[in-house]
Amino acid sequence: MGKDHRVIYREIQRPHQIWIWAFVLLFALFSWYSVIQQVFIGIPLGSKPAPNISLIIFWLIFGIIFPAVLIWFIKLIIEVRADGVYIRFMPFHLQYRRFLYKDIVNYELIEYRSSEFGGWGIRVNMKGEKSYTMHGKQGIKLKLKNETVVFGTQKQNEIINAIDSLNEKH
Known part of the structure; x- marks a missing residue:
């Protein structure tokens, strides 16, 4: 399959x-x-x-x-697919970075400051959390087995509903 x-x-x-x-x-x-x-x-x-x-x-x-x-x-593409969350920050990523549901321990809506990561873009903060942000202060924090990833979103309710609906199946 x-x-x-x-x-x-x-x-x-x-x-x-x-x-x-x-x-x-x-x-x-x-x-x-x-x-x-x-x-x-x-x-x-x-x-x-x-x-x-x-x-x-x-x-x-x-x-x-x-x-x-x-x-x-230059654009940040976030996709929720049946098997996980996919992120692509063009032109820096040639392929999507994928975060499969089986590897996600926890996820939550957050409000962040760009200064937490040293600005917008692809950044890593002092805690080792990686961020993919374009602008704004709303985001999703994915706690994975081996890393923590934050990505900015302008439609936090829509994306969290999509993740919730699919995560329940996994």
Whole structure:
């Protein structure tokens, strides 16, 4: 009998912190301005201008690729499936990390501060707990046989109901 990978619940989170967008927008605008002024208009940027090829590479990375990656690829995907909870933090995970019900000792809704883990993202705190968070302060703490995992959620009631309904079967 094959593995049951039916998705019962799915949540996709993207970065919403205004400072991230401001930082990315600042670099993107500066790279576009630099290339337009020096390469297309012909006015050198500063007293010791960088070569045009360097500006074009800078523009490609910070004006196009970096913003595109942030907009399209960075996301936290949480799935509750028939056999466990699956987490994928794109583009850092090539595959889902899975936490099977048979390995979950306990789980609970929690309210956390990003400072507990040193910020958002994939983090490990001083207690050895690993977190997968994008933003907010609501999460689920999974106490597993060998580790503790915290993941952020924006729909805590929906995900806990999905886990409850399936965990009762296991």
